[in-house]
Amino acid sequence: QVQLVESGGGLVQAGGSLRLSCAASGRTFSSYAMGWFRQAPGKEREFVAAIRWSGGITSYADSVKGRFTISRDNAKNMVDLQMNSLKPEDTAVYYCAKSRDGVGRAIRQTYDYWGQGTQVTVSS
Numbered sequence: 001q002v003q004l005v006e007s008g009g010g011l012v013q014a015g016g017s018l019r020l021s022c023a024a025s026g027r028t029f030s031s032y033a034m035g036w037f038r039q040a041p042g043k044e045r046e047f048v049a050a051i052r053w054s055g056g057i058t059s060y061a062d063s064v065k066g067r068f069t070i071s072r073d074n075a076k077n078m079v080d081l082q083m084n085s086l087k088p089e090d091t092a093v094y095y096c097a098k099s100r101d102g103v104g105r106a107i108r109q110t111y112d113y114w115g116q117g118t119q120v121t122v123s124s
Helices: none
Strands: 004-007 010-013 018-024 034-039 046-051 058-060 068-073 078-083 092-099 111-114 118-123
Touching: 004 092, 018 034, 018 092, 018 118, 034 068, 034 078, 046 068, 046 078, 058 068
Parallel strands: 010 118
Antiparallel strands: 004 018, 018 078, 034 046, 034 092, 046 058, 068 078, 092 111, 092 118
């Protein structure tokens, strides 16, 4: 069983920054890729970023590329998402997710455990 707990959400003005963290339980954390997704009201949950098990390869949605950075610390079972230059359209509930394998894809169905989500609100 894996448990994921996100933290770090909040209210920020456009152009500001937030850092989200995800604490994971489970001794096999380092074997799996991890991802961040987000869901705005009335919209589908969408991919934001992913990082492979080793941390050496990352991928991002085009909408956040160059502004967001995903990182992980396997010794601490943590995955972070640094969000800079935030825009009102980044407003959403952000979810941390564990991949079914070590690759980390942009497809929701390839993730099997999810956190409860943390709200990010960007004001204009």
